[in-house]
Amino acid sequence: MSCKQAFWIGIGTLLAAALAPACTHSLAFSDTSPIVITGTPPAPIAAPPAAAPQPKLTLPASPALPAEPKRVEVQQNQIVIHDKIQFELNKATIKPASYDLLDEIVTVVQNTPQIAHLSIEGHTDSTGNPAHNQRLSEQRAAAVQDYLVQHGISTDRVSSKGWGPNRPLADNATDAGRELNRRVELVILEQGPIVPTTGDPARTEPRLAPETRPAEGTEQAPSGGVL
Numbered sequence: 001m002s003c004k005q006a007f008w009i010g011i012g013t014l015l016a017a018a019l020a021p022a023c024t025h026s027l028a029f030s031d032t033s034p035i036v037i038t039g040t041p042p043a044p045i046a047a048p049p050a051a052a053p054q055p056k057l058t059l060p061a062s063p064a065l066p067a068e069p070k071r072v073e074v075q076q077n078q079i080v081i082h083d084k085i086q087f088e089l090n091k092a093t094i095k096p097a098s099y100d101l102l103d104e105i106v107t108v109v110q111n112t113p114q115i116a117h118l119s120i121e122g123h124t125d126s127t128g129n130p131a132h133n134q135r136l137s138e139q140r141a142a143a144v145q146d147y148l149v150q151h152g153i154s155t156d157r158v159s160s161k162g163w164g165p166n167r168p169l170a171d172n173a174t175d176a177g178r179e180l181n182r183r184v185e186l187v188i189l190e191q192g193p194i195v196p197t198t199g200d201p202a203r204t205e206p207r208l209a210p211e212t213r214p215a216e217g218t219e220q221a222p223s224g225g226v227l
Contacts, residue, residue: 072104074112079105079186085144092139094147102144105186106151109158117190118158120145125178126165138162144184159189 071083085102086095094102109115122141124133141160149155170177 116192134164
């Protein structure tokens with residue numbers, strides 16, 4: 001064996017002896033001081049922003065529809081008509097356009113049993129012959145009476161009368177005044193008691209005010225009209 005070989009064999013033996021303990025024992029750090037981290041730590045991850053609340057869908061409220069005004073009303077000693085009963089020109093023939101209005105009058109009379117007697121009264125303006133106007137007012141009032149009777153109102157509860165131009169409401173010198181004077185009024189002549197639906201059946205209570213008709217020749221509030 002040469003000297004060079006013997007040298008390397010010796011080095012190998014020493015390395016094997018040095019490494020032998022490392023194969024059978026674990027290494028442990030003997031320094032117990034904490035590890036210090038130098039430098040700036042990274043910023044924490046920000047949480048995602050909360051979603052904005054979605055506004056609730058609010059539908060606009062439907063506007064309340066105004067109550068349709070009544071065309072026929074019972075007021076104290078008369079049935080007021082907020083419309084026109086239309087007749088053929090210079091005749092007592094009722095136009096079909098007024099049939100629904102007359103039907104409403106029938107319904108009101110039927111639903112108001114305390115109306116014991118209703119006077120249907122015709123009026124005209126002062127244009128033309130006074131005698132003709134008187135007859136025309138009587139005939140038109142009678143035509144309305146006939147319609148009510150034919151549609152269910154007892155003949156004992158209605159009568160008719162004509163006043164001609166004798167009870168004007170306005171000045172006959174103007175078109176507007178003559179229009180107001182041509183009319184039909186429904187005057188309650190007699191009021192009967194009504195029987196209440198509850199309580200003592202013998203007790204009766206009138207619902208309408210006592211009759212207060214103006215003296216002949218004085219003005220009255222309009223309750224309807226004719227053409």
